[in-house]
Amino acid sequence: MFVRNCWYVAAWSHLLPAGAVIGRQILDEPIALYRTESGALVAMEDRCPHRLAPLSLGCVQGEHLQCRYHGLTFDTAGNCIDAPGTEKIPPRSTARTFPVAERDGWVWVWAGAPHLANEALIPRGFDLGDPRFTMRHGEIRYEADYQLVNDNLCDLSHLDFLHETTLGGATSGGWSVQPPRVTPLERGVHIERWLRDRPSSPGGNDLTDIWSCYDFSVPGILVMRTTFYPRGSADRCGLAAPPDDLVPLLRRVDQQAVTPTGENSCNYLFAAGFEGTTPSPKAMERMYKIVMDAFAEDRTMIEAQQRIWDLTPASRKKAFLPSDKAPHLFRKVVARLLDQELNAS
Numbered sequence: 653m654f655v656r657n658c659w660y661v662a663a664w665s666h667l668l669p670a671g672a673v674i675g676r677q678i679l680d681e682p683i684a685l686y687r688t689e690s691g692a693l694v695a696m697e698d699r700c701p702h703r704l705a706p707l708s709l710g711c712v713q714g715e716h717l718q719c720r721y722h723g724l725t726f727d728t729a730g731n732c733i734d735a736p737g738t739e740k741i742p743p744r745s746t747a748r749t750f751p752v753a754e755r756d757g758w759v760w761v762w763a764g765a766p767h768l769a770n771e772a773l774i775p776r777g778f779d780l781g782d783p784r785f786t787m788r789h790g791e792i793r794y795e796a797d798y799q800l801v802n803d804n805l806c807d808l809s810h811l812d813f814l815h816e817t818t819l820g821g822a823t824s825g826g827w828s829v830q831p832p833r834v835t836p837l838e839r840g841v842h843i844e845r846w847l848r849d850r851p852s853s854p855g856g857n858d859l860t861d862i863w864s865c866y867d868f869s870v871p872g873i874l875v876m877r878t879t880f881y882p883r884g885s886a887d888r889c890g891l892a893a894p895p896d897d898l899v900p901l902l903r904r905v906d907q908q909a910v911t912p913t914g915e916n917s918c919n920y921l922f923a924a925g926f927e928g929t930t931p932s933p934k935a936m937e938r939m940y941k942i943v944m945d946a947f948a949e950d951r952t953m954i955e956a957q958q959r960i961w962d963l964t965p966a967s968r969k970k971a972f973l974p975s976d977k978a979p980h981l982f983r984k985v986v987a988r989l990l991d992q993e994l995n996a997s
Contacts, residue, residue, distance in 0.1 A: 654679045654912060655989045657764035658871050659774045661909035661921055664789065665757050666780075668693065673717065675708030677913040679763055683750065684708040688715040694728045695752035695761045701732070701745050757781060757789075757923070758909065764993070773839070775869040777907035780923060785905060787925030788940045792947055796958035798918035799983065801910045802872045804950055806841065806978040808832075808864075814953055818946040823850050823862060831974040832864075840869035840985060841978050844893065846886035852901060860901055861886040863894055868982060870989060872910030872918075877927070879903050903927040916958060922947070 662676045662685055673686035675698050682698035684707040696717065698708050705721035712718075716733065718725040724745065725734040732745035751762035751769035757780035762769040778785050794801055804810065809828035811820035820827065832845035847862040860883055866876030880902040881894060889898070908922040924943050925936070972980075 653990055654763070655870060655986060655993065657762075657768050657993055658989070659753065659760040659762055659769075659771075660871055660911045661758045661873070662695070662752075662761045662911065663759045664780075664791075664921065665754055665759055668759065671712045673708055673710060673712055675706055676761075676919075678761055679912055680914055681763065682706065682708075683761060684710070684717070685752070685759060685761075686712050686717050688712060688728065690715060692728060693752050693754055693759065695750040695759075696726065696730055697748040697750075699747070700724055701747055707747065755779075756907070758921070775840075775867065775873045775875060777873070777875045778905050778923070778927070785925055785927055786930055786936065787905070787923045788936060788943075789921070789923035790944065790947075791922070792920045792951060793913075794918050794920060794951060794954060795916065796918065796954045797916050797961070798872060798910050798912035799986070800954050800957055800961070801918060801920060801950075802868070802982060803979040804954060805872070805874050805908065805910070806843065806868055806982050807975045808843075809973075809975040814949050815946045818942050818949060822942055823847060826850070828975065831977065834978045834981060836981055836985075837867065837869070839989075840867055840873075841982050842867050843978050846889075846891050848886050849883060850880075852880050859883045865893070866906075868978070870986060871912070872908075874906065874908040876906040876908075877903060878906070902929065916962075920947075 660678045662678060663674060667674055668685060668687045670687050670689050670691055673684060676683050676685060684696050684698040686694050696707060698706050700707055700719040702722055702724055705719055707717055707719055710718050710720045716725050716727055723736040724732050726747050727733050730747040730749040732741050735741055751766055753760045753771050753774060755774055756777035760774055780787050811827040812825045826847050832843045835842040844865040849859045850862050852858050852860045860880045863879045866874055868874050879900045881898060881900055905927045906924045910918055910920055912918045
């Protein structure tokens with residue numbers, strides 16, 4: 653089951669210039685996203701009510717979307733305004749539309765009751781178009797339950813093992829030694845930790861202290877800052893959050909979104925880069941390669957984990973480590989929101 657009264661990331665904004673249409677799937681619903689010639693963004697079910705042809709294979713005509721199979725044309729509210737061969741619009745020819753928003757480089761779709769859509773619930777990220785950030789982005793498909801991907805992102809202790817030579821190696825490890833400080837949020841968790849005496853760049857000798865801080869919000873949105881400070885800063889801060897006047901050496905930023913497409917499948921959209929500095933193309937390429945190699949390791953492990961979960965009775969109890977606190981709390985948030993929706997229906 654999925655939380656439906658929630659904003660889900662459907663696609664990158666730049667994939668939808670004026671006149672473009674693309675197909676996506678959110679939860680168990682195929683969705684056609686299109687941008688009108690005037691720039692309005694529309695999310696419509698990706699099925700023509702005539703013979704269920706994908707509307708994402710259609711074409712934008714001004715402010716309207718036309719089905720490429722038999723030519724039915726729909727306005728931005730999903731109403732059929734033209735049906736070839738008849739002057740009368742036939743019954744049952746309306747396509748469902750969804751609330752849609754655009755923020756921080758992403759297109760967001762509300763999957764639940766339209767009257768409950770509230771853009772204030774969209775977690776804020778880093779806009780790829782903002783000149784303060786230099787970022788690279790990508791997208792990966794998982795054949796796994798989205799909650800397994802969420803568990804992975806809520807518990808970074810696996811960097812020491814699964815990513816020993818990639819992300820973990822780039823920071824000289826230590827993610828599993830000290831469990832992070834985890835604070836519950838209304839719709840997620842806040843996770844923070846210091847890493848002492850870490851290189852400022854992979855393989856470097858200049859040691860720094862790293863402050864890692866991120867929010868993880870429903871349905872699976874990670875917004876992280878990884879900030880490098882002079883060595884000794886962690887102790888001077890008493891392992892608490894660094895003050896605003898503590899000048900950093902470097903700021904890394906990451907924003908990631910997990911969007912379930914079905915019971916055991918999901919899309920994973922991500923961007924990674926730097927804030928307040930313009931790295932060389934070589935440095936960006938090195939960073940992006942490390943990220944992509946690590947994400948390939950995640951995908952291999954999580955899809956293998958899914959196969960074992962499918963063979964294991966749900967009643968079987970699992971071991972619990974201190975680092976499981978954040979994934980556990982986040983699953984409780986999802987369960988609470990699901991209960992609220994079920995009780996309201």
